[in-house]
Amino acid sequence: MDFTYTDTQDMIRDTLARFLADTYGFETRQAFIAGDEGRDPAIWTALARDLGMLGASFAEDHGGLGGGALENAIVMEELGKVLAVEPYLPTVVIAGGALKAVGGAQADAMIPEIIAGNAIIAFAYAEPQGRYDLANLTTSAKKDGAGWVLNGHKGVVYAAPWATHLLVTARTGGGQRDRDGVSLFLIDAKLPGIVRRDYPTVDGNRASEIYFENVAIPGDALLGGEGVGLDLIEQIVDEATVAVCAEATGVMQKLHEGTLDYTQQRKQFGIPIAKFQVLQHRMVDMFMEVEQARSMTIMGALKLDLPAKERMIAVSAAKNKVARGAKFVGQNAIQTHGGIGITQELAIGHYFKRATMIESQFGSADHHMARYERLALGD
Amino acid sequence: MDMEFSPEDLAFQTEVRDFIAENYPAELRGKQDEGDELGKEDFLAWHKILYKKGWVAPAWPVEYGGTGWTPTQRFIFSEEIARADCIRLLPFGLSMVGPVIYTFGTPEQKARFLPRILSGEDWWCQGYSEPGAGSDLASLRTAAVRDGDHYVVNGQKTWTTMAQHADWGFFLVRTDKEAKPQEGISFLLIDMKSPGITVRPIITLGGEHEVNEVFLEDVRVPVEQRVYEENKGWTCAKFLLAHERTGIAGVASSKRGVERVKAIARTELDGDGPLIDNPFFKRKIAELEIDLTALEFTELRGLAGPNAGKGPGPESSLLKIKGSEIQQRLTELTLEAVGHYGAPYFRGFGEGDNEHPIGPDYAHRAAPTYFNMRKTTIYGGSNEIQRNIIAKMVLGL
Numbered sequence: 034m035d036f037t038y039t040d041t042q043d044m045i046r047d048t049l050a051r052f053l054a055d056t057y058g059f060e061t062r063q064a065f066i067a068g069d070e071g072r073d074p075a076i077w078t079a080l081a082r083d084l085g086m087l088g089a090s091f092a093e094d095h096g097g098l099g100g101g102a103l104e105n106a107i108v109m110e111e112l113g114k115v116l117a118v119e120p121y122l123p124t125v126v127i128a129g130g131a132l133k134a135v136g137g138a139q140a141d142a143m144i145p146e147i148i149a150g151n152a153i154i155a156f157a158y159a160e161p162q163g164r165y166d167l168a169n170l171t172t173s174a175k176k177d178g179a180g181w182v183l184n185g186h187k188g189v190v191y192a193a194p195w196a197t198h199l200l201v202t203a204r205t206g207g208g209q210r211d212r213d214g215v216s217l218f219l220i221d222a223k224l225p226g227i228v229r230r231d232y233p234t235v236d237g238n239r240a241s242e243i244y245f246e247n248v249a250i251p252g253d254a255l256l257g258g259e260g261v262g263l264d265l266i267e268q269i270v271d272e273a274t275v276a277v278c279a280e281a282t283g284v285m286q287k288l289h290e291g292t293l294d295y296t297q298q299r300k301q302f303g304i305p306i307a308k309f310q311v312l313q314h315r316m317v318d319m320f321m322e323v324e325q326a327r328s329m330t331i332m333g334a335l336k337l338d339l340p341a342k343e344r345m346i347a348v349s350a351a352k353n354k355v356a357r358g359a360k361f362v363g364q365n366a367i368q369t370h371g372g373i374g375i376t377q378e379l380a381i382g383h384y385f386k387r388a389t390m391i392e393s394q395f396g397s398a399d400h401h402m403a404r405y406e407r408l409a410l411g412d
Numbered sequence: 413m414d415m416e417f418s419p420e421d422l423a424f425q426t427e428v429r430d431f432i433a434e435n436y437p438a439e440l441r442g443k444q445d446e447g448d449e450l451g452k453e454d455f456l457a458w459h460k461i462l463y464k465k466g467w468v469a470p471a472w473p474v475e476y477g478g479t480g481w482t483p484t485q486r487f488i489f490s491e492e493i494a495r496a497d498c499i500r501l502l503p504f505g506l507s508m509v510g511p512v513i514y515t516f517g518t519p520e521q522k523a524r525f526l527p528r529i530l531s532g533e534d535w536w537c538q539g540y541s542e543p544g545a546g547s548d549l550a551s552l553r554t555a556a557v558r559d560g561d562h563y564v565v566n567g568q569k570t571w572t573t574m575a576q577h578a579d580w581g582f583f584l585v586r587t588d589k590e591a592k593p594q595e596g597i598s599f600l601l602i603d604m605k606s607p608g609i610t611v612r613p614i615i616t617l618g619g620e621h622e623v624n625e626v627f628l629e630d631v632r633v634p635v636e637q638r639v640y641e642e643n644k645g646w647t648c649a650k651f652l653l654a655h656e657r658t659g660i661a662g663v664a665s666s667k668r669g670v671e672r673v674k675a676i677a678r679t680e681l682d683g684d685g686p687l688i689d690n691p692f693f694k695r696k697i698a699e700l701e702i703d704l705t706a707l708e709f710t711e712l713r714g715l716a717g718p719n720a721g722k723g724p725g726p727e728s729s730l731l732k733i734k735g736s737e738i739q740q741r742l743t744e745l746t747l748e749a750v751g752h753y754g755a756p757y758f759r760g761f762g763e764g765d766n767e768h769p770i771g772p773d774y775a776h777r778a779a780p781t782y783f784n785m786r787k788t789t790i791y792g793g794s795n796e797i798q799r800n801i802i803a804k805m806v807l808g809l
């Protein structure tokens with residue numbers, strides 16, 4: 034039993050933290066997320082080529098550093114601390130995770146492109162009627178010669194405006210909510226018939242509604258087997274869920290630190306409000322939630338390789354706890370700041386917005402509680 | 413980072429598990445299963461078995477009788493103890509005064525007291541709280557006045573757990589009334605059979621006699637029974653509070669408690685099915701399990717993380733707060749689960765005949781335990797005091 038990080042993991046964290054401190058100041062971030070592009074592409078390129086950061090969780094055979102879930106968690110936590118909008122989650126964690134799982138020629142072709150910073154991959158899985166049910170799909174892929182024809186609508190696809198590729202879940206058979214008949218495709222984002230409506234999200238990211246209108250996709254776009262993709266999709270979404278728990282830990286830590294700082298500056302009744310015991314105890318409660326979020330992220334990351342049932346129990350426990358903690362820490366950070374907390378002027382409100390979106394990303398606290406109950410307390 | 417035990421750790425786990433299975437007293441097991449109240453002999457029986465094995469004080473330095481185990485082995489040991497539902501050894505000698513004596517005591521004090529703590533020959537109690545000094549411990553007023561080579565002690569202590577059985581007590585007493593509150597306190601070891609000591613029971617909500625008031629009237633205590641310097645007793649007290657926090661979270665025993673509540677909820681009926689299928693009850697169990705997992709991994713991070721072996725820091729207050737809250741929620745859910753049969757009160761009253769038992773066995777102690785466990789967020793520095801400690805020591809407020 035060992036809960037220490039390796040030297041390489043410490044180096045990844047330190048290198049990334051230093052780089053982000055230079056490139057991701059709050060004012061700088063606010064400027065580029067307000068621009069047309071909504072990001073600074075040079076940062077992604079530097080993450081890939083100067084820092085080698087996009088390879089942290091890939092095998093050395095593919096040009097990576099040989100890491101895995103813990104490395105992804107370290108990167109996501111640091112990205113969370115600066116409210117980064119970099120598409121690390123969909124590109125490296127999710128699409129990278131799917132490629133690692135299927136292996137073969139597709140992985141050999143694509144993973145080096147990810148590591149080099151050439152590929153940005155958005156994950157088009159959610160549908161308006163599906164809520165958090167990964168199998169509830171109306172998007173369809175019909176066999177057409179050697180390839181497929183894709184039709185359907187995917188909602189709130191983060192990073193889609195920047196994407197070179199899309200990772201798409203679609204039905205190749207079965208009824209709308211069946212486990213069987215779900216397939217996973219990795220396609221070029223610029224194929225004819227892909228229509229995007231782009232928009233900003235409340236947490237400073239960019240996303241799209243994506244409409245597939247008779248999109249012809251090649252046969253080798255299929256990742257894994259036809260109609261049996263749900264196990265893989267559940268696995269990569271669990272990996273993504275742990276990754277957003279890690280991001281949440283970084284966001285929550287900054288919410289807590291920001292609140293500690295502010296209460297020591299802000300004076301009322303002639304003294305810093307940090308002197309008031311009622312606020313001290315609330316900040317202790319926030320601290321405890323941050324620490325427990327960190328613990329649950331590590332727990333989830335360490336259990337991602339377990340058999341599916343144990344993995345899902347662990348991930349749902351982690352997400353439920355982190356979602357509750359993120360709400361508590363976010364709301365109390367705002368409350369403790371008072372009026373200034375509900376303005377755009379301080380960073381704190383922006384951390385609150387990201388924390389709030391993470392709460393329900395890949396399933397709300399209730400969704401994961403229900404899955405936990407079904408698997409851990411079922412018959 | 414990994415959660416796997418090494419082959420050596422796994423072998424150790426088997427060794428501990430086998431030892432408990434072969435040596436835990438059957439009579440004690442029976443009393444626990446029946447929900448009987450445990451007496452001095454019960455605690456001592458298990459204590460002495462562990463003592464003979466050399467496992468009674470895993471946290472002590474080897475030179476004083478510790479086991480020299482790694483943090484992981486100590487974790488495994490406490491897990492196995494809880495898994496087998498062994499009773500907890502009383503902390504007053506082993507976890508409290510023992511470490512104070514081997515850290516601050518004279519060679520004579522170590523030789524005189526430590527072996528008898530290990531063997532269980534001496535039963536210790538803690539003379540800290542007073543009627544007017546609870547969370548504000550440093551305001552204590554029990555006074556010791558020097559008279560030749562003795563102190564003469566007068567005052568009153570309260571909440572003294574198991575003082576009715578105690579051979580010795582460790583007491584915080586005021587030796588300088590003029591100094592600041594923390595600076596005039598000394599740490600005395602007092603023979604509980606000394607003339608002038610009166611122990612009066614306090615009966616708690618479940619009907620138990622656990623705690624007492626202790627009155628001290630002109631009690632003469634030899635100066636050589638003072639640990640560390642005169643007026644420096646607060647140093648010992650602070651050390652004691654921060655020491656031996658391994659297991660303070662109570663994770664292993666709470667895990668067992670969760671299994672127990674789940675078993676009850678599978679037995680109890682609610683409508684057409686078992687109580688565990690009631691969505692409201694199930695939700696509370698699930699949330700408790702998840703919170704317990706968060707506590708477990710927070711403890712493990714401390715135990716096997718970068719600061720392992722550096723001793724407990726103020727973060728251990730987190731473990732105390734969350735651990736005690738979970739212990740209370742467990743007793744709350746148990747009482748809720750047993751429904752009507754939380755009400756019958758059996759103390760000093762026959763449980764009836766075997767043909768017509770009153771309610772299920774698991775219900776007998778549900779309410780008294782719920783009442784009793786309200787103590788966990790109050791004792792050992794109330795959870796509000798623990799928050800003050802984190803605010804000051806961790807957050808720097």
